[in-house]
Amino acid sequence: MCIMFLLEKLKDLGILSPRKAEDYKKAWYKFSRNPLSVAGLVIVIVVVALAILAPYVTPYPHHAEYYVDFANANQPPSLAHPFGTDQFGRDVLTRIIFGFRYSLMMAATVLAIVTPPGVILGLIAGYYRDRWIDTVIMRIADIFVAVPPLVLALSICAVLEPNIFNAMMAVSLMWWPWYTRLVYSMASSLRMEPFVQAAEIIGASKIHIMFKEILPNCLGAILTKVTLDAAWVIILGSALSFVGLGAQPPTPDLGTMLSDGAKYMPTIWWITIFPAIAIAVIVLGFNLLGDGIRDIYAAEAR
Amino acid sequence: MSSTLLNVEELQVHFKVYGGILKVLNDVALTVNEKEKVGLIGESGCGKTTTMKAIMRILPWNAIVPKAKIYFKGKDIMKMSDSELKRLRRRSISMIFQDPTAALNPVFKIRDQLFDIVKYANLEMGKNLSKKEIEEEAIRLLREAALPEPERILDSYPFQLSGGMRQRVCIAMALASAHELLIADEPGTSLDVTIEDQILRLLKQIVEEKRTSIILISHALGAVKGFVDRVYVMYAGCIVESARTPDLFREPLHPYTKGLLAAVPKLTGGGIPSGIKGRVPDYMNPPLGCRFVTRCEYAMPICEKKQPRMIKAGNDHEVACFLYGE
Amino acid sequence: MRLTTYIAKRVGYTVFVLLGLSILIFTLARVLPGDPARMALSPRAPEWAVEKLREQLRLNEPLPIQYIYWLRDVFSGSLGESLVTRRDVLTDITEFLPATLELLLFALIFDVIIAIPIGMLAGRKANTWIDNLVRGFAYIGVTIPAFVFAIIFLLIFGYILQIAPTVGRLSPGVMPPPRITGLITIDSLITGNFSTFVDALSHLILPSFALALGPIAQEARITRASVVENLNKDYILASISHGIPERLIVLKYLMRPSLIPTVSILGLDIASLMGWAFLVESIFNWPGMSRYGIIAMLRKDLNAIVGVVMVTGLVFAIANILVDIIVSLLDPRIRMVERAK
Numbered sequence: 001m002c003i004m005f006l007l008e009k010l011k012d013l014g015i016l017s018p019r020k021a022e023d024y025k026k027a028w029y030k031f032s033r034n035p036l037s038v039a040g041l042v043i044v045i046v047v048v049a050l051a052i053l054a055p056y057v058t059p060y061p062h063h064a065e066y067y068v069d070f071a072n073a074n075q076p077p078s079l080a081h082p083f084g085t086d087q088f089g090r091d092v093l094t095r096i097i098f099g100f101r102y103s104l105m106m107a108a109t110v111l112a113i114v115t116p117p118g119v120i121l122g123l124i125a126g127y128y129r130d131r132w133i134d135t136v137i138m139r140i141a142d143i144f145v146a147v148p149p150l151v152l153a154l155s156i157c158a159v160l161e162p163n164i165f166n167a168m169m170a171v172s173l174m175w176w177p178w179y180t181r182l183v184y185s186m187a188s189s190l191r192m193e194p195f196v197q198a199a200e201i202i203g204a205s206k207i208h209i210m211f212k213e214i215l216p217n218c219l220g221a222i223l224t225k226v227t228l229d230a231a232w233v234i235i236l237g238s239a240l241s242f243v244g245l246g247a248q249p250p251t252p253d254l255g256t257m258l259s260d261g262a263k264y265m266p267t268i269w270w271i272t273i274f275p276a277i278a279i280a281v282i283v284l285g286f287n288l289l290g291d292g293i294r295d296i297y298a299a300e301a302r
Numbered sequence: 303m304s305s306t307l308l309n310v311e312e313l314q315v316h317f318k319v320y321g322g323i324l325k326v327l328n329d330v331a332l333t334v335n336e337k338e339k340v341g342l343i344g345e346s347g348c349g350k351t352t353t354m355k356a357i358m359r360i361l362p363w364n365a366i367v368p369k370a371k372i373y374f375k376g377k378d379i380m381k382m383s384d385s386e387l388k389r390l391r392r393r394s395i396s397m398i399f400q401d402p403t404a405a406l407n408p409v410f411k412i413r414d415q416l417f418d419i420v421k422y423a424n425l426e427m428g429k430n431l432s433k434k435e436i437e438e439e440a441i442r443l444l445r446e447a448a449l450p451e452p453e454r455i456l457d458s459y460p461f462q463l464s465g466g467m468r469q470r471v472c473i474a475m476a477l478a479s480a481h482e483l484l485i486a487d488e489p490g491t492s493l494d495v496t497i498e499d500q501i502l503r504l505l506k507q508i509v510e511e512k513r514t515s516i517i518l519i520s521h522a523l524g525a526v527k528g529f530v531d532r533v534y535v536m537y538a539g540c541i542v543e544s545a546r547t548p549d550l551f552r553e554p555l556h557p558y559t560k561g562l563l564a565a566v567p568k569l570t571g572g573g574i575p576s577g578i579k580g581r582v583p584d585y586m587n588p589p590l591g592c593r594f595v596t597r598c599e600y601a602m603p604i605c606e607k608k609q610p611r612m613i614k615a616g617n618d619h620e621v622a623c624f625l626y627g628e
Numbered sequence: 629m630r631l632t633t634y635i636a637k638r639v640g641y642t643v644f645v646l647l648g649l650s651i652l653i654f655t656l657a658r659v660l661p662g663d664p665a666r667m668a669l670s671p672r673a674p675e676w677a678v679e680k681l682r683e684q685l686r687l688n689e690p691l692p693i694q695y696i697y698w699l700r701d702v703f704s705g706s707l708g709e710s711l712v713t714r715r716d717v718l719t720d721i722t723e724f725l726p727a728t729l730e731l732l733l734f735a736l737i738f739d740v741i742i743a744i745p746i747g748m749l750a751g752r753k754a755n756t757w758i759d760n761l762v763r764g765f766a767y768i769g770v771t772i773p774a775f776v777f778a779i780i781f782l783l784i785f786g787y788i789l790q791i792a793p794t795v796g797r798l799s800p801g802v803m804p805p806p807r808i809t810g811l812i813t814i815d816s817l818i819t820g821n822f823s824t825f826v827d828a829l830s831h832l833i834l835p836s837f838a839l840a841l842g843p844i845a846q847e848a849r850i851t852r853a854s855v856v857e858n859l860n861k862d863y864i865l866a867s868i869s870h871g872i873p874e875r876l877i878v879l880k881y882l883m884r885p886s887l888i889p890t891v892s893i894l895g896l897d898i899a900s901l902m903g904w905a906f907l908v909e910s911i912f913n914w915p916g917m918s919r920y921g922i923i924a925m926l927r928k929d930l931n932a933i934v935g936v937v938m939v940t941g942l943v944f945a946i947a948n949i950l951v952d953i954i955v956s957l958l959d960p961r962i963r964m965v966e967r968a969k
Contacts, residue, residue, distance in 0.1 A: 396870065
């Protein structure tokens with residue numbers, strides 16, 4: 001398809017080395033075999049684009065902040081307001097798109113903060129398995145996974161000032177152990193592989209072994225998890241703001257919109273239903289994308 | 303002259319996979335007579351197991367069978383009713399799978415699996431055995447498969463047994479439901495050579511004692527040579543040669559068979575043989591003509607255009623090669 | 629042997645982990661920026677009230693001392709006093725926990741009796757319309773978070789169709805049965821109060837189903853994938869080739885290995901159930917420990933928060949131990965490995 005053509009062109013231009021181009025072409029082939037994965041990619045791209053361009057593509061960007069227009073409040077969906085207006089007269093469609101912005105920002109921030117330390121700790125614990133450092137790291141990780149994630153997130157947020165920044169910090173704080181566990185299980189079995197032992201015999205440094213030998217083999221699982229986690233963090237964020245511990249009004253957050261609207265059900269349904277659909281769409285997109293990425297790294301099924 | 307037990311004619315099996323259709327079996331035909339020991343040799347991936355699975359009708363869901371004429375004692379297996387098929391599986395034919403570890407359900411004890419087999423095999427004969435009788439029968443079968451301490455084995459899980467023991471358990475299971483034809487798919491391949499030898503000896507003894515027919519599949523020529531009466535040679539989904547065992551080894555006709563025999567290093571010296579050049583054809587786009595054409599020393603123009611059919615080339619010796627006629 | 633030693637090991641491990649958890653929450657609450665007392669009372673409260681609260685919560689003492697006081701309280705059977713209810717948190721939790729457990733129990737029941745059959749059906753009829761239908765529903769179930777389902781159910785079944793009640797555990801005017809286990813359904817069955825049982829059940833349906841949809845979808849997917857994988861395994865083909873009747877193969881030889889991944893996931897599903905209960909209980913006004921916890925979190929009721937988190941951790945740990953035992957019953961290889969260790 002066009003992607004293949006694009007990759008071929010990049011190879012010709014010398015931007016991509018021939019081997020890398022082949023790798024990417026193969027990856028795209030495996031990915032695109034499932035139309036659902038491509039659909040997921042499209043959804044994610046659209047959502048990200050909307051989020052980045054939010055001030056420019058939304059009909060009423062100023063509705064995303066403090067704004068009231070009670071004359072126009074609680075209007076059902078119409079041409080002027082495709083998703084209707086909320087109890088303050090703000091355009092629901094605009095707020096949803098800005099809500100995407102905050103959700104994605106949260107997902108990106110949390111995952112960026114959490115992944116490097118989580119992965120590094122997992123590599124160390126896995127490679128030095130059964131030494132004291134393994135026990136220390138994994139026991140601490142165990143403490144964080146002893147309680148269902150949502151509960152932990154809620155309680156950490158509970159002891160902080162409720163705002164979106166603290167919500168991000170809270171989720172970051174409790175999320176890293178999942179990466180550590182994932183990488184730990186992979187690293188501890190990989191370290192027994194011949195290629196690792198060969199590197200040890202040659203005298204490669206531990207850092208080299210961990211990052212240049214073991215880590216590349218974990219990349220597939222990590223990448224898949226990051227994508228699926230994006231969906232999870234967005235859900236968590238919405239849950240936190242739904243309860244009132246995350247983003248605060250007037251910030252447009254999908255979760256806050258849900259909880260605001262819940263009071264007005266069932267008559268003024270659009271305030272709740274559209275944000276709910278929006279959450280479902282963005283989560284669906286990341287889930288499909290994550291499954292597709294998993295397919296790239298999965299062994300060929302006979 | 304013993305009568306024909308199994309007659310396979312024109313068997314074609316295709317598999318639907320992601321990239322397209324794999325046309326694996328290409329008009330396979332073979333015959334097994336009563337009390338006869340038949341060997342089927344060929345390299346990995348040439349379709350031996352697929353042929354057997356087609357006979358037992360246990361092909362995977364993505365298998366397409368455009369053509370199949372498989373007769374057991376005159377009856378078309380493909381057209382059998384459910385009850386006839388049950389009878390076939392419980393009394394007449396049984397298969398010993400290639401990997402004994404995979405063939406045993408890992409989460410059940412041997413007794414669960416073996417008892418059920420014995421129970422239904424006997425049910426088919428109208429015998430409703432009591433639990434005790436089933437157990438006795440099971441123990442007897444395990445002993446027949448040369449397993450010491452059958453009671454302990456019954457109470458074990460597959461992973462607690464050694465590879466050789468698992469293979470014998472599979473043999474015992476097959477014995478319960480194979481009274482006319484036994485299909486042994488590369489028995490002992492995954493095991494130590496010495497154990498493999500024991501297993502083959504055991505099979506030979508059982509088959510001769512019980513006067514059962516057997517199809518022995520192998521990719522090792524030596525295993526087949528001392529065992530079977532007749533041999534079929536298979537390449538890339540086609541039967542390319544069939545002959546009585548001594549004839550085949552003494553006078554191989556098909557270029558592939560010649561290559562196979564030549565590829566075995568001889569203890570008497572002569573260096574390491576060079577093997578057969580070339581690669582197995584792509585099942586997705588098989589050649590129009592003979593499937594061996596790209597690797598054949600004697601390839602002629604006609605080999606690329608037409609597919610050779612099995613023709614008589616001697617006493618009980620058939621070969622599918624244009625070298626010997628059309 | 630193994631079972632009791634194993635349980636003892638797990639219990640010890642759980643205690644250790646819960647202790648660590650308590651230290652974590654404790655520290656976070658008092659170390660992070662923000663004054664818990666001030667947050668609990670509101671910015672406009674007079675300074676003397678805040679100071680009094682600080683004294684009461686012992687916030688002025690050094691951190692380790694505070695923790696020791698808390699530990700001491702726990703060992704004498706108290707989880708501190710709740711700012712909201714003015715009672716011992718332990719008393720509060722004992723009162724509300726059964727409601728949450730009942731909700732979780734029914735969600736689990738829904739989960740198992742729906743997910744496993746449809747998962748096995750989809751696996752056996754892979755790539756047919758039945759399979760695609762199941763996979764489609766499963767996708768929706770996995771994607772949409774439970775609280776969104778809760779709101780949708782509330783809207784559709786509660787308000788529009790009005791076929792199920794949406795608030796509380798019993799309709800107004802219905803007398804609750806004597807409190808034996810605290811689970812109204814069980815208690816009313818034990819005491820023979822059938823109409824109360826039905827009423828309680830009707831209140832349970834919406835919230836527990838909303839909770840269960842996610843796990844149902846997840847378990848169905850895993851069961852389906854597992855069945856598809858196992859159907860092609862040699863041991864199933866061998867059973868077929870030996871003439872074992874199909875029904876027996878499916879219900880016995882296919883089911884047990886296929887359920888192993890499903891049950892292994894059950895632990896995570898229970899975690900998800902317990903987490904989402906916090907939101908679903910609020911939406912349905914279900915008087916459970918989770919709703920109590922949310923209120924505590926919003927009101928910055930420190931002792932209650934810590935108490936709820938600890939009890940949640942405890943319940944979760946017990947559930948995990950049970951799940952692990954069930955898995956080892958299904959899969960003998962795991963049992964043996966433990967033994968070998």
